[in-house]
Amino acid sequence: MTAIPKRYYLLHPAISLHSRAACRITRRLSVVICLLGILCSTSAQTNTTDPVITPGLTTVRGIKPGPATVDPALRRADSLLSAGRVVEAGEEARQVLAGRAGANAVIAMQASGILATINKITGNSKAAFEYLQVNKTLNDSLTKKYFKDETERLQTGLSLQAKDREIELLGKDRELQQYQLRRHRILTIVAVIAVLLVLAGIVLLVNRSRLRQRVRELRLRNQIAADLHDEVGSSLSSIHLLSQVASSQPGQSSGRQEIFSKVSRNARETMEKMSDIVWMIKPGENESLGMSRRMERFLEETCTAGEISSQLHGTEVLGRVKLDMEQRKNFYLVFKGAVSNAVRFSGTDQVNVIISFQDKQLGVTVTDTGKGFDPATAPVDGAIARMQQRARELGGTLTIDSGEGRGTTVILRFPV
Structure with a gap:
């Protein structure tokens, strides 16, 4: 196999790409490029201690690809290429690219990278460029798909977070409504109790007022009885005694006439006292006028x-x-x-x-x-x-x- 003077141009970008890779697809692309550089370094003219080859080998050895990193057919193509069977390796890679390109874009990208390397080795620069274009297009497509999926995932996460916050807000709103409902119930109970207490107080006041009225009526009754006894009773007793004295006097004596005049005077006083008692109990419509007139008349x-x-x-x-x-x-x-x-x-x-x-x-x-x-x-x-x-x-x-x-x-x- 002839030497490839420009075989190193793949390794340095691959190492830099792998070290800066932020996603799984970019890391896989860097692995493929590193493999291509290593395949190129398997020729007799390649110095494995080259300062550019050595980091590539180190990087590839440090990567442990999973089952989906390299397709089995691509592994066979890699083995054929390692054995120097470039034509058979190219056929295997073309079959992989033709048969599985629509099913798995990653495998198609890896296959196109291998084909670009093989065509570069065989001197078919045009085909190598075309496969590199296919590789770049698939890489860009996968990157876009990754970012699209990541954006959708983030949007889904944000939507879920928004829904969680909405659910949380709904829960808090429900708790607030329940608190307000409990508070309204408590206020209603307090208002009902207050109304009942007010009604009970009104009933007590009415009963107390009625009791006071009855006490006043009883006191008035006692006072009227005392006044009748003191004022009217004494006058009637005097009239009674004077009448008995007058009945014992002879016909038209002066003493008898004097007694009858006293009886008349006592009877008049008794009538006045009875009138006063009645007026005191029920003075009439104009109380002040009645008071002043009675005082003037009595004086x-x-x-x-x-x-x-x-x-x-x-x-x-x-x-x-x-x-x-x-x-x-x-x-x-x-x-x-x-x-x-x-x-x-x-x-x-x-x-x-x-x-x-x-x-x-x-x-x-x-x-x-x-x-x-x-x-x-x-x-x-x-x-x-x-x-x-x-x-x-x-x-x-x-x-x-x-x-x-x-x-x-x-x-x-x-x-x-």
Whole structure:
């Protein structure tokens, strides 16, 4: 076999290609080129210690191709070429290229590389170039196919990752919906409990209000009974006693006439007391007007009967305050008690009454110019004691300023 001066040109690119190869197809191509260089180096003229041949041999020896790296027919072609049977090796490689090119592009690329080498050895440069073109075309096709497959694989992986993320997001969204549903249920339960508690509170308040109303009605009933007993009962007892005395007197005696006049006066007072009790319970539509008129009428009638002058000031104040039944009753009875005591016991010739409202407190002041008295000596169960009790029920104060020979001033003040 003749020497090939340019046999080394295959080995250096093959070694560089194999060292930089990033994919399996490129590595296989570098292996084929290295084999071609080694086949060329088997001639007698080849120095196996050549610095270019030695790396090629090292590279090929370091590669352990699998079963699919070289076809059995190509192995036979390689053996024939090693034995110097170039023609038979070329026929074997052409049969492989013609029969299996469509089935396996890698084998076709390897076969075309061997044929290019054989034609180069035999001096057929044109055929060698054609086979090198076929080899390059197959290599480019395989590279494109590899990159296409790798791109599809990456796209498939990305698609799977996107679907995994979508599934994960769907799972998180479902968890969020379940959390919101649980929260909505909890809020609904809390709202229902709150509504039930509010309803229970309303029921309790209504029942408590009804209970208070019943207590007030019972207290009013007791007060009415006490007032009837104290005011009306004493007057009826007096009328009864006077009637018995009058029945024991002879026909038209002056004593009998005096008794009948007392009976008439007590009966009138009893009627007034009954009227006062009824008014205190149900004052009518205009409460303030009714209060001021009753006070004016009582003061005028009481003082006129005793030939005493009287004055009443500040009745317009009653139109600015709202009194409940208990306040109205106690206020009016304290006023009546103070006026009655002044007319009956003081020996005065003038009674002045002033109604005032200051610092959210309603007040009434009754003043006479009579002989006066010592408040410390007043009986504990008399009219003054009852007036003080009514002042305490109003939550106010009753002040009595009096002394021998300087008249009496009674002041009632209570909050409204």
